[in-house]
Amino acid sequence: MARKHIEPFVDRDIHFKKLELKGIPGGYNYKMLSIDEDTGACTMTVQWDAGYRQPPSVAYSDVEIFIMDGALKVGDRVWAKGGYFFVPRGVSLPAFSTEKGCFALVMYNDTEPHIVESDQDMDGAEREGLIQLATYDDMSWQMPTLFPQTATGCLLKLLHFDEKTHAMTFLYTMTPGFKQDNISYHDCAEEAYHVWGTSWMMQFGNLPTGGYFWRPAYVNHGAFASDHGILGFGRTDGDLHNHFHWNPYSNPAENADRAAARLIRQKPELNKWMWTKDHNHFDFEYAAAYTAESEDERVHIHEAMHAMGVEHDHDHDHHHHHHD
Ligand SMILES: [Fe+2]
Structure with missing residues (x-):
């Protein structure tokens, strides 16, 4: 994770852009907070528009998501603010969607943002490393x-x-x-x-x-x-x-x-x-x-x-x- 020293930075000072990358559905807006220019690994503030829907997917990267406002339905469960996910690389995340919009931090730890549609884990994926926490309510x-x-x-x-x-x-x-x-x-x-x-x-x-x-x-x-x-x-x-x-x-x-x-x-x-x-x-x-x-x-x-x-x-x- 070789990234430049970025400090201080305030995301309220910049506007969201549309994330248009392979596999990413429309309605995915981001502010780039920091990026490793060699690998594309990054941390973003994300606003998923009302009605955003993402198919079951895997990524070639560990991915972390922290919900700050709105709600995100992941599989059958609706996660409110405070919801946190650590998804190890290659572990399939169920379809997710937001009815009224969702504001979150999203981190790709190994590659640039991408999703590959799949409801199966990739070979060697460490599913036991999957973390899903309601951090505000349960901790x-x-x-x-x-x-x-x-x-x-x-x-x-x-x-x-x-x-x-x-x-x-x-x-x-x-x-x-x-x-x-x-x-x-x-x-x-x-x-x-x-x-x-x-x-x-x-x-x-x-x-x-x-x-x-x-x-x-x-x-x-x-x-x-x-x-x-x-x-x-x-x-x-x-x-x-x-x-x-x-x-x-x-x-x-x-x-x-x-x-x-x-x-x-x-x-x-x-x-x-x-x-x-x-x-x-x-x-x-x-x-x-x-x-x-x-x-x-x-x-x-x-x-x-x-x-x-x-x-x-x-x-x-x-x-x-x-x-x-
Ligand atoms: Fe410190």
Whole structure:
């Protein structure tokens, strides 16, 4: 998921366009929030017109749908706002339709948007990974169990957790009066959309309803505050560790160096092992999936540095010293 740093962005500032792509019926309108220009993987705000109807279909991509307004009939069940679907690639989704229209977030995680009409799963599709949740009605807010912890008043509903990568999809709130005064960054990309409400952030100002960001790893964010609270939809593409600090001027390379130095201190044996065998470590657990290429793809930091105009060299020889 290599996407550019997009922050801040507000979808209320742009108009819907008609999505005219292979297999997509008429009445599918979108606003593009972020896109991986190599694969077409993307996150969109979507408005399905009243009467929109989609046949039973599969996609060559994991697809996530989060309903924000209106209703969507999927198979026999009508899903109201708060409805969430994680549809693994190749898993057939029943015909869906909306009588009066439906406003949603739609994410294609691997390819550009498309549907292939089919009421059968593709070979190898992981149907057990299908998630369908009425997140507003059937789930309660949880205190995050992340360590170190965000400030009091940030609560989560975990919608999807990838055991292999620790990528997450979640709803989060900042309760009214929320304040967090330190600065955060993570080892993963982070994406969020404001379903409702406005929060303030030191770097990017106020983010209102319809506000969105796709933020690569190691980009500083925070302090935060929200007067009236927010409801947000968020995702990460890896393990969400809160690296907190107080230096607003550090750049992504410095932040990554600090994270690496922490790893050396906290997991010294693992760190030593990482430098053996030419950096290649065979994973007996996921033997087929792990390649040097997939590892390269996860290096977001160069994009972040380009986006922020930070001077850096493109010599990929590893320096084995990371300053904390
Ligand atoms: Fe964050």
